[in-house]
Amino acid sequence: MRRKLAALLLCLLLVFQMSAVPSEAAGTVYFTAVNKNVLSLSDATMPFWSGGYLYVPSTIFTGVGRDLGVSYYPNIAKQTVLLYVDDTIYSSLVFDLNKDYAIDNEGNMYFQKPIQRGGVIFLPISLIARCFGLLYSTVEVDRGYLVWVRNPDMDMEERYFADAARSRMDYEYSQYLRNQGTAAEETVPEQSEPSVVTGQRIYLSMEAAESAAVSSLLDTLDRYDAQAAFYCTAGFLEEAGDLLRRMSAAGQAIGLIADAADDRPVTEQLEAGNRLLSQAASVKTRLAWIRNATAEAVAEAEAAGFCCLTPDLDRSAYPLSSTGAADTLFQRVTSRSGAVTVWLGDGANAAGLGSFLSAAEAADDRCLAMTETVS
Known part of the structure; x- marks a missing residue:
């Protein structure tokens, strides 16, 4: 009887201790x-x-x-x-x-x-x-x-x-x-988006090439409530003001493209791009993708305050244009731990992107816009 009573008291003590410590309440x-x-x-x-x-x-x-x-x-x-x-x-x-x-x-x-x-x-x-x-x-x-x-x-x-x-x-x-x-009761934020990022964080980055294709990609991102980063050439910045304003309003990230093989210095190209972006959408950016990058070109851009993209996965040689390509990319991304940055180049289309976003959504992963602290 004494052993049973002692066991009961021990169980009650453990229950009290477990209920008193909200060890898993906070999460990230x-x-x-x-x-x-x-x-x-x-x-x-x-x-x-x-x-x-x-x-x-x-x-x-x-x-x-x-x-x-x-x-x-x-x-x-x-x-x-x-x-x-x-x-x-x-x-x-x-x-x-x-x-x-x-x-x-x-x-x-x-x-x-x-x-x-x-x-x-x-x-x-x-x-x-x-x-x-x-x-x-x-x-x-x-x-x-x-x-x-x-x-x-x-x-x-x-x-x-x-x-x-x-x-x-x-x-x-x-x-x-x-x-x-x-607390008497748990409070729930009014906004639908959680304050804590759950699942894997995926940062898709692509080149904004042809306007119609970019518009379709934006439609797909909107459909899945996802974000990405669009890196733009000077020509796109001059011609696609409506799309740039749409990107900014929808929370998509906008970056600039410079070419280290160009006669002009990289910083001059990026500053000219920012002037065009400001004229089109009243915003500026520090995100940059440098083609034919050299260590000197990257150092020059970073010294001027730009954040050069250094992707974890460079998939520009493999167009994201089909379900099969989306499955392959998703496997590559999920094989890595933590946040993953992906450079898609100009090979993504709405079908391939939609398949990838669908897989990410099913896995509770989140596709986010590139930020200055991630690039």
Whole structure:
């Protein structure tokens, strides 16, 4: 009898201990840091990806975030958010919660919209960093990722900062689990897209060649709610303004193509491409694909602030134009672990892309737009 009673008490103790620790509640999380400060971790303010863009809470520009030098002013009556520098509006961005674009002080439009979840407004950090000269990184850490937003004078390597911030992230994570365990009920974001990327992350990159073909590829991406990166020649940038605006509005990534064998320097080609892109869609990019690349050409482009694509898989010699080609590509991609970048060249068509996206969807993988921190 005593043995049975002792066994019962042990079982009750184990049940109590297991129920008291929400060890699997959180899954992958996104920590946020501003300059040297790791911020509190919560579902309400956790960064997330949407339309290929990384979104951060607007609250990073308040409190310790004021050290970034960017001021934040929400206008509840007009449903707008103003970001500006040095207490002036001479360098500013205005986001309208009812529109899918932002406008700077020169009247340029950027087709990256604000997203409101609960009572928190989230903003695309890539656009803000570009307009105000900030830096940002996503670093893989224990339990998830660290989104680090900082001023350019924060001269510290990303991995070194993540290692130095580990104890603080451990503390914030334990507080996060504790708050989850004591919450009255679990809150669900209003947006349909999850804040945590699940499955394998696939970054498809292709050349924007013929307009009709690109339009069909965009239709296919829309049908599967997927994103990709389209790298454009100067000729495409000059002729396909409607498609460029559509890409930007749909959250597709846009890159530039330069040729190291050209007489003009690579940076000159890329800067000319950005001028054409700005004229067509009021956006600029730092993504670049360099044909006939040399180490010197890549170094030159990166020194000028461009992010050169270095794909994990170069499939440009194998057109993604059929179900068989899609199956082969999917096998190659899934044989790798973690995020995979793929260069398709100009050989993809709607049929092949659709077959690949269907397979990825069935496997719970996600095709995302290329970002500056992935390329």
